[in-house]
Amino acid sequence: MQNPDIARLFDEVADLLEIQDANPFRVRAYRNAARTIRDFPEPIADLVRAGTKDLTDIAGIGDDLAEKITDIVTTGELPLRKQLASKLPAGLLDLLRISGLGPKRVKLLYKKLKVKSGDDLAEKITDIVTTGELPLRKQLASKLPAGLLDLLRISGLGPKRVKLLYKKLKVKSAADLAKALEAGKIQKLKGFGPKMEEKIRVGLGQVHVGERRLLLNEAETQATAIVAYLEAGGGLRQIEVAGSYRRRRETVGDLDIVVTSERESSAKVMDRFVAYGDVAEIISKGETRATVKLRGGLQVDLRAVEPDAYGAALLYFTGSKAHNIELRKIAQEKSYKLNEYGLFKGTRRAAGKTEQEIYAKLGLEWIPPELREARGEVALAREHRLPNLVDVADIRGDLQMHTSATDGKGTIEDMAHAARALGYQYIAITDHSKRVTMALGLDTKRLREQWRAIDELNAHSRGGGFTILKSVELDILESGKLDLPDDVLAEADYVVATIHYGINQTEKELTRRLVGAAEHEWVDAIGHPTGRLVGKREPYAFDFEALCRACTATGCLLELNGHPERMDLPDTLAAAAKQHGVRFVLSTDSHQPGNLPFMKYAVYLARRAGLEAGDILNTRSLEEFRAALKRAARGGKGRQ
Ligand SMILES: [Zn+2]
Structure with missing residues (x-):
């Protein structure tokens, strides 16, 4: 059992509790536990088995959770999850895996539309497509995932064509529609043709009920464990995990492992592979190829090839x-x-x-x-013009992290200590500003207190080659105003502005807020610029080009947030921003010292966007970094 497998069970408990209207604090507790476990740097199952470490020593894990984790590691199941799941239709958990459909939306679908499974959902969508309307549409519209509304708009699929599909092909649901599509029946219908077929395929693809893709860090945990296991068996010459994992996409559907082995030993490697402890099902096994499904649902393929190939x-x-x-x-x-x-x-x-x-x-x-x-x-x-891509070793500081003053789980010193161990020269402590009440965001008074503490820490370590920057993750309010007064922002070393509320405003309003912040004299960077949550929330609707133009004009930076749940900017947008001449900072958005290694995910994003060290300000020394900030030109007081 790897950390992501354990985390998934806790996440499902949180989902199930949320659907059943449980106390929000209880839901949050399980959600936080899942995150803590997922992001924990060592395999927790090993700790439990070794029995040498008290799990409650891990920040965020109390007696109750420690006991539940031990249960999971020893039995592979969490009794509470089973008990909660038994009260709900079985298909509901599948619904949760549809990208964009979180527990809140599933709850609504279940309660208002009696949607209990993927098939039910498909049927309701067909209702919408058929009648063009659904009584609850208005009420739900703002809460439904983009994919559903897209289906509503499968262009050309008006009432007439739906009637035809029904009469000629007996298509009664989206599932039927998918089947007819597979069988090639659609394009043969009068008035349809290959183009329409393609449109329907695209539309249906967006509500496809499948296994959830893993976040890159979850996939990495699985890949690392299985590679270590295979290597420990001996007989291997080369091993590499290929596929989208090797391309470092932000999500990974399955793992494709390619190996070469010592003479005659490929069959032995296959035997060892299918005997891996986390295998739930052996899908196929031959002399040179095997496919298994792991407990968490991840499919892993192993191919042994000859060295020449x-x-x-x-x-x-x-x-x-x-x-x-x-x-x-x-x-x-x-x-x-x-x-x-x-x-x-x-x-x-x-x-x-x-x-x-x-x-x-x-x-x-x-x-x-x-x-x-x-x-x-x-x-x-x-043309021998490939970019010289940035590397983790180029990074000299981390520019977004939270402490226990807000929603983090480490003190300033804990974070600094961990950052020094990574060889950094500097970090920015960016706790939330006051608008983020849920995270106990800092007001002027508390922020200044924190900055005094940072001054003291820096004074003590002067000459130690490490600096903590006074910073804040500044909320861009719904009105477009910033959450803290200018005189406070002027005292900071670095300010990263972000949006957390009012994300459903119009494109015009959101653009105005982001551009306004980028143009503000004391805002150095826009953090997690699109607000997307991988697999859960699409980027907010705003004019990205306008933001890029504002950034180039003012010298405002865009953050590449490497937190695996965010991975924001998306690679294609980061590449587009570079074309505009925008410069970047990379950060981890760490919420505990153990998150700081997330920097590699920010680097992967940057590499996928074709960025070089020169495009990224925190590849520079502290002095050069400070000098390149927008505030340097304004004589920001934060400079020493
Ligand atoms: Zn944030």
Whole structure:
């Protein structure tokens, strides 16, 4: 049992409690427990088994939770979860896995529409599509996920076509519609055709009930554990986890592991693989390939390939599909054939051992996996113009983190201590400002007290080569005003402004708030700029270009927030911002010292966006960082 598996059970308890209208504090307690466990740096199951560490020593875990964790590790189940789940229809938990459908929305669907499963939901959507209206639509509209409303708008699917689908194909639900689509019946209907088929496919895809994709850090926990397990068995020469995991996408659907083994030992590797402790189901097993499903639902594929084909297999299984298609096209132009076994001229393998030699034969520089998305990287590789991507080792400071003064779980010293251990030169303590009452946000008085404490800590360690920056995560209020007065902001070393409330305002209002903050003289950066929560909440609707223009004009920075639940800016937007000439800061939004290593996720995001160290201000020394801030030009008092 890995930490994400344990965390998932607690998350489900929180979901189930929320659907059943339990006390919100109780819901929050389980939610926080899930986060603490998910983000905990060591495998908790090992701690329980070793019995050497008292779980209650972990911040946020009391006696009750410690007992529940021990139950989970020893029995694989949480009795409370079972008990809660038994009171609700079984399909409801599946609904929770639909991206965008959180417990609040599931509760509404269940209570108001009697939606109990994915099929029910599909049917209701069909009702909406058929009649064009649903009595509760208005009431629900603001609370429904974007995907549902998109379906409503599957353009061209008006009442007439729905009637046809029903009469000719007996399509009564979205599920039926999907089946008809699969069977190729739709495009044969009069008035439909391939274009309409594609539209429906896209629309249906958005409500597809499937396994939840893992957050990148959850996938990493699983991948690291399984690779360590396979390596411990011996007989391996090379091992790599390919797929979207290797491309460091913010979510991962399954794991594709590619290995080469010592002579004759691939069957042994397969045996060991399917005997892995977290395997719930062996889907298939052969001499060179096996597929299993882990307890948390994650599918893992293992392929053993011959050393001469390792690079080709890695390339093939890393993807993306679109990238591979571009490579195959180039191969064809050079009269090669590229597949998972190698690059062939006729029957002769011209390359395959490493990715580098395959790219080289195609006349390309080796392309880092994070860039393999068919977004222009192949052309850059041909012209030897690939960016020199930023690396974790380039980062000298972390610019968003919270302490126990608000919703974090460590003191300023705890955070500083952990940051020094990572080799940083500086950190910014960015507790919430007062508007975020839920997190006990700081008012002027408490913030100034915190800054005095920081001054003292810095004075004590002067010459130690480490500095704590006086900062704040400043709320951009619904009105567009900032949550703290200018004279206070002027005293800070660095201010990151963010939106937490009023996220459903109009595009115009949201744009005005963000642009206004970016233009404010004491705002140095906009934090988690789109507000997206991976798999849970889409970016807010605002004019991103307008924000970029404001940032370039004023020198305001955009944050790449590497918290695995945020990963904000999304990679494509970060790439677009770079085109505008925007500069960036990377941060972890840590809520405990153990979160600071999340910096790698911010770096992955930056790499996927094609960013170099020069694009990112916290790759610079403290002096250079300070000098490059907008406030430096204004003579901010925070400078020493
Ligand atoms: Zn925030």
